[in-house]
Amino acid sequence: MKTAIATVSISGTLAEKLDAIADAGFDGIEIFEQDFITDAGSAKDVGNRIRDKGLEISLFQPFRDFEGLPADLRAKAFDRAERKFDLMQDLGAELILVCSSVHPKALGGIDRAADDLRELGERAAARGLRIGYEALAWGRHVNDHRDAWEIVRRADHANVGIILDSFHTLGRGLDPESIRRIPGDRIFFVQMADAPKIDMDLLYWSRHFRNMPGEGDLPVTDFMRAVLAAGYAGPVSLEIFNDQFRGGSARTIAKDGYRSLITLLDDVRRAEPEIDVHLPPIPARQHVDGTAFVEFTTRGAEGDELKAQLSALGFAETGRHLAKAITLWQQGDIRLVLNEEKSDFAGSAFNMHGTSVCDIGLSVSSAADTMARAAALGSRSFEQVPAVGQLDIPAIRGLGGSVLHFLDRGHADVWETEFGANATGPIGAGLQVVDHIAQTMTYDEMLSWSLFYGSLFEMTKAPMVDVVDPDGLVRSQALGTEDGAFRITLNGAETHRTLAGSFLASSFGAPVQHIALTTDDIFATAEQLFVSGFNALPMPDNYYQDLIARFDIDPARLAEMKRFQILYDADEDGAFFQLYSQPTQNGFFFEIVQRNGYLGYGAPNAPFRIAAQKRLGRQKGVPSN
Numbered sequence: 001m002k003t004a005i006a007t008v009s010i011s012g013t014l015a016e017k018l019d020a021i022a023d024a025g026f027d028g029i030e031i032f033e034q035d036f037i038t039d040a041g042s043a044k045d046v047g048n049r050i051r052d053k054g055l056e057i058s059l060f061q062p063f064r065d066f067e068g069l070p071a072d073l074r075a076k077a078f079d080r081a082e083r084k085f086d087l088m089q090d091l092g093a094e095l096i097l098v099c100s101s102v103h104p105k106a107l108g109g110i111d112r113a114a115d116d117l118r119e120l121g122e123r124a125a126a127r128g129l130r131i132g133y134e135a136l137a138w139g140r141h142v143n144d145h146r147d148a149w150e151i152v153r154r155a156d157h158a159n160v161g162i163i164l165d166s167f168h169t170l171g172r173g174l175d176p177e178s179i180r181r182i183p184g185d186r187i188f189f190v191q192m193a194d195a196p197k198i199d200m201d202l203l204y205w206s207r208h209f210r211n212m213p214g215e216g217d218l219p220v221t222d223f224m225r226a227v228l229a230a231g232y233a234g235p236v237s238l239e240i241f242n243d244q245f246r247g248g249s250a251r252t253i254a255k256d257g258y259r260s261l262i263t264l265l266d267d268v269r270r271a272e273p274e275i276d277v278h279l280p281p282i283p284a285r286q287h288v289d290g291t292a293f294v295e296f297t298t299r300g301a302e303g304d305e306l307k308a309q310l311s312a313l314g315f316a317e318t319g320r321h322l323a324k325a326i327t328l329w330q331q332g333d334i335r336l337v338l339n340e341e342k343s344d345f346a347g348s349a350f351n352m353h354g355t356s357v358c359d360i361g362l363s364v365s366s367a368a369d370t371m372a373r374a375a376a377l378g379s380r381s382f383e384q385v386p387a388v389g390q391l392d393i394p395a396i397r398g399l400g401g402s403v404l405h406f407l408d409r410g411h412a413d414v415w416e417t418e419f420g421a422n423a424t425g426p427i428g429a430g431l432q433v434v435d436h437i438a439q440t441m442t443y444d445e446m447l448s449w450s451l452f453y454g455s456l457f458e459m460t461k462a463p464m465v466d467v468v469d470p471d472g473l474v475r476s477q478a479l480g481t482e483d484g485a486f487r488i489t490l491n492g493a494e495t496h497r498t499l500a501g502s503f504l505a506s507s508f509g510a511p512v513q514h515i516a517l518t519t520d521d522i523f524a525t526a527e528q529l530f531v532s533g534f535n536a537l538p539m540p541d542n543y544y545q546d547l548i549a550r551f552d553i554d555p556a557r558l559a560e561m562k563r564f565q566i567l568y569d570a571d572e573d574g575a576f577f578q579l580y581s582q583p584t585q586n587g588f589f590f591e592i593v594q595r596n597g598y599l600g601y602g603a604p605n606a607p608f609r610i611a612a613q614k615r616l617g618r619q620k621g622v623p624s625n
């Protein structure tokens with residue numbers, strides 16, 4: 001299947017758009033006329049530049065307000081079309097998109113529109129060009145792909161076909177199944193876009209909020225299945241009007257687009273195996289069994305501070321790397337790797353942002369399959385020459401320069417080989433596994449990250465929640481595996497004044513701001529931590545007064561919670577206990593959780609936790625957090 005993307009989907013000059021689109025791996029583009037007009041080159045020159053990038057012009061668009069006009073205006077519309085045909089021939093574009101008219105003087109009538117399109121098809125044929133007719137969801141008379149198809153069917157001309165756009169069909173809630181009845185060779189082009197479910201005017205929704213397939217809430221896989229089941233074999237293209245994307249990084253958006261399109265085609269193939277999507281086979285989304293390790297880069301006094309915090313949390317140093325300045329810290333099934341190497345990736349990560357999480361290791365169903373899927377979706381592998389005695393564990397570059405390692409299920413030998421340690425650590429304070437990893441990013445990066453995780457792994461998205469920081473809003477998007485073995489929260493900051501925003505400002509990429517660890521008895525754990533000198537985040541009395549009002553909690557229980565600074569939430573699934581560490585110098589912190597059937601992340605507590613962290617920061621004289 002050939003892939004394409006509309007130039008309108010990407011930010012920058014035409015040259016920047018073409019570079020990003022070609023590098024992301026697309027075969028072609030839909031050239032938006034405006035992108036041609038704003039360029040200083042002639043049509044021939046622009047056409048050649050596009051082909052020099054290895055791209056074809058799959059579509060020229062849009063041509064508006066054509067069909068159904070009264071005689072005088074009708075003649076002018078044909079003259080206008082002839083001029084655009086001249087331009088297309090110079091560009092080397094063979095197919096033009098005619099979108100259904102919104103002209104106030106346009107007249108209705110299927111046969112009238114069919115007659116106009118037949119004549120346009122005749123004129124296009126004389127020049128070796130083709131016409132694709134698309135129903136805009138807000139078209140004056142034609143706003144349903146079934147009507148557009150009836151018009152194309154009656155136009156009955158070999159050079160006139162239909163263009164399908166998932167947004168216009170699914171945005172209006174039309175059933176895509178009707179597409180299966182359109183002969184595949186009458187579908188000239190297919191545009192894909194998703195969108196978040198928001199109740200608003202269709203035109204405004206379409207022009208500002210579309211996003212990549214899989215990033216929104218529309219049933220885009222069902223739509224694509226119907227299109228391919230109809231026998232369509234032309235390009236599959238992304239046409240994404242989105243304010244954020246227009247202002248974002250051209251390269252990131254183009255790569256996201258490619259990742260989403262390949263994922264979509266692969267999903268179609270899995271849902272309907274009879275369909276040939278004309279793509280080499282790729283492994284399925286992988287199941288993540290859990291977090292195998294979290295690696296920190298650290299050094300000197302900062303390293304001492306982190307080690308003291310880990311000891312207070314009940315971790316023990318259980319191994320030293322045979323060849324490098326790396327130590328393994330364990331407790332239960334949690335493995336934290338402290339990398340103090342001055343060279344390597346960890347060394348450069350430290351130079352850029354001090355003590356921080358520089359690598360995450362995931363235990364997956366198959367590391368080789370994960371690597372193959374990641375590569376097919378456009379990720380680069382991460383390579384570093386292994387030291388003597390170091391295993392060569394497969395890894396990729398995630399977004400923003402991050403690194404993810406993949407360990408096959410039952411990877412116990414890694415810890416034995418590299419650290420002379422067992423896979424499982426001491427009981428310590430009863431911490432068992434990593435519950436979730438929280439990454440902070442700008443709001444604009446959230447879709448990229450959720451697409452990244454959701455396309456690679458079997459994970460589902462929870463609804464986005466807004467978290468109130470005293471100085472602004474932070475949006476939080478959680479993704480997790482069905483069984484909860486791997487959970488990620490993505491926190492998008494809109495301003496640097498929020499706690500998340502100030503942490504981000506002093507970091508790089510999408511740093512890990514906290515890691516949550518599980519216990520199955522948070523009171524016993526807290527008691528031990530209290531003894532070992534763990535510094536819990538102090539919560540105000542007001543918080544506990546409010547808990548009494550909101551929940552039916554036993555007073556003795558509440559007194560214990562207050563004593564240990566334990567936070568609480570409950571919903572129809574169960575109860576949730578949280579305990580936060582005080583943040584380190586650069587704002588990183590640990591969270592301890594106990595889930596009694598509860599599936600969320602304690603969002604109602606987040607504003608109080610953030611305010612408490614900021615208050616503590618002010619007391620310690622740390623500016624803004």
Ligand SMILES: O=C(O)c1ccc(O)c(O)c1
Pocket residue numbers: 061062097099134136165191206207239
């Ligand atoms: O918003 C529009 O005008 C517009 C133009 C061309 C398209 O293909 C489309 O889907 C929408």
Ligand SMILES: [Mg+2]
Pocket residue numbers: 134165191239
């Ligand atoms: Mg369209």
